Amino acid sequence: MPEEDPSPKLEHDICIHIFTVSAAMVGVCLTVIGLLRVVISxxxxxxxxxxxxxxxxxxxxxxxxxxxxxxxxxxxxxxxxVERCADIIFIVAMIGMVGICGFVTWAIALA
Structure with missing residues (x-):
């Protein structure tokens, strides 16, 4: 019996994870923006x-x-x-989020 190629299933799963986590991270960013605006005010x-x-x-x-x-x-x-582009942009955004967290931490510590 021939085995099926597992890569399409794996690629589909990765795409679903990028979709759900990216949507959640948009919400996280908006929440933190709101909190920062309160602190700033x-x-x-x-x-x-x-x-x-x-x-x-x-x-x-x-x-x-x-x-x-x-x-x-x-x-x-x-x-x-398209999935490769989504993956690259997602990784760039996650690296940006880590940089922003460091920026916020040091801005609060130095204030």
Missing amino acids: IHKQDTMADDFLAADSVLFLVSCLLSYWALRTRSTKRMYR
């Missing part, structure tokens, strides 16, 4: 962190939309290309 100190988080949430949204497109496409070749 109380302490009367402005920071660039909320601007960086807004840009980061856009990257997560683009990754989410691309992974959704990859899930919906019929062409396997196109699915791989």
Whole structure:
């Protein structure tokens, strides 16, 4: 009995994970922006962190939309290309989130 190729199933699973985590991270970014705005209004100190988080949430949204497109496409070749773009943008956004966390931590510590 011939074995099935497991890569399409694995690729489909990765795409679903990118889709769900990216959507959740958009919500996380928006929540943190709201919290930062409250802190900024109380302490009367402005920071660039909320601007960086807004840009980061856009990257997560683009990754989410691309992974959704990859899930919906019929062409396997196109699915791989779109999923690869979603994956790269997702990783860039996650690295950006870590950088923003460091920025917020050191801004609060130095204030």
